[in-house]
Amino acid sequence: xxxxxxxxxxxTGAGGKLGRLAIEELLARGATQIIAGTRDSAKxxxxxxxxxxxxxxxxxxxxxxxxxxxxxxxxxxxSTDGIGARVAQQTAAVNAAKAxxxxxxxxxxxxxxxxxPDAGISVEHFWTELAIANSGLGFTILRNxxxxxxxxxxxAHVIASGQxxxxxxxxxxxxxxxxxxxxxxxxxxxxxxxxxxxxxxxxAFVTNxxxxxLYAEVSGKPVQVIAVTPDQLQAGMVAAGIPEGFAGALxxxxxxxxxxxxxxxxxxxxxxxxxxxxxFAAFLAANRPALGL
Ligand SMILES: NC(=O)c1ccc[n+]([C@@H]2O[C@H](COP(=O)([O-])OP(=O)(O)OC[C@H]3O[C@@H](n4cnc5c(N)ncnc54)[C@H](OP(=O)(O)O)[C@@H]3O)[C@@H](O)[C@H]2O)c1
Numbered sequence: 001x002x003x004x005x006x007x008x009x010x011x012t013g014a015g016g017k018l019g020r021l022a023i024e025e026l027l028a029r030g031a032t033q034i035i036a037g038t039r040d041s042a043k044x045x046x047x048x049x050x051x052x053x054x055x056x057x058x059x060x061x062x063x064x065x066x067x068x069x070x071x072x073x074x075x076x077x078x079s080t081d082g083i084g085a086r087v088a089q090q091t092a093a094v095n096a097a098k099a100x101x102x103x104x105x106x107x108x109x110x111x112x113x114x115x116x117p118d119a120g121i122s123v124e125h126f127w128t129e130l131a132i133a134n135s136g137l138g139f140t141i142l143r144n145x146x147x148x149x150x151x152x153x154x155x156a157h158v159i160a161s162g163q164x165x166x167x168x169x170x171x172x173x174x175x176x177x178x179x180x181x182x183x184x185x186x187x188x189x190x191x192x193x194x195x196x197x198x199x200x201x202x203x204a205f206v207t208n209x210x211x212x213x214l215y216a217e218v219s220g221k222p223v224q225v226i227a228v229t230p231d232q233l234q235a236g237m238v239a240a241g242i243p244e245g246f247a248g249a250l251x252x253x254x255x256x257x258x259x260x261x262x263x264x265x266x267x268x269x270x271x272x273x274x275x276x277x278x279x280f281a282a283f284l285a286a287n288r289p290a291l292g293l
Contacts, residue, residue: 002191004189005190007074008033008034009075013079014054014270022182022185024034025187035055035072036054060089069097069098069102074104075105077093078106079107090131098137104139104189105140108143108144112256113126113129120143138195140192141198155284156290156292162221163223163226164215166225167228168229170207170257170265171207171259175283184273185272186273187272188272192271200266200269200270201269202269202279212280214284218284234238244261
């Protein structure tokens, strides 16, 4: 379904990885009035050459947003990478969207977004969700589960060492590929109606034990799970050079997997993208070089 394909659709953060993929999907699905918003328009000259209108959109410059959002019917707000500044950034975007007459907002949130002190960087998503809900506009909040790509940061090391460090009691994570998340976001922009919050997941959740087995299968090398406490995991990450704050955010995500917040499977990807989400095994098979194989 693409019932809003002829409305004016704006994607913020179009210069990022998810944003570019979302624009490609809008083009592929026949959207006729696409606006790509980005801080650096020069980066999107290739899209401009293909008929996409490119506008400067920077949430850190709220005074510029009314002009940037003029004439837009529906908007995909891609959560920024400005951790710590995101509530102010994204609330400014929501307020400006409402003032500009936007009718529907799609937002890329996170699973179990909540204000609780244990929620790590998902707290910012909760307050953004609240700003969107309070706007009175239509919305489709997409709680994107962990990208499968997140694993590529350390998968080659895990496979080479044969050791996967994960929290005791892990109950699984529904990894979703960034491409599936992007196609879903584009689909929600094309067809989302009303007000809804939806989890965007892969086709199955994968525990650390299962992830190690999949690494072993794809590499032909044994991979063992070393189950550790949150403090041990945090210390190990810091010792490996990850900044303390970011390590804390990563541990918070793993704690959510222990709680069971990530052990969720929905049909959201299929409903909005029209295709089944990629399995984690297929994702690994398609990314062998990044696994050091
Ligand atoms: N679910 C997950 O596992 C997961 C993992 C990583 C990140 N995320 C979230 O998903 C988002 C998209 O992921 P990605 O892979 O595409 O990340 P990315 O390539 O690092 O993109 C960062 C995004 O932030 C935007 N941005 C930064 N500052 C901005 C500002 N001042 N105003 C407006 N936009 C701003 C960028 O837009 P321009 O460069 O075009 O201005 C870009 O779209 C991330 O920003 C993050 O919030 C989720």
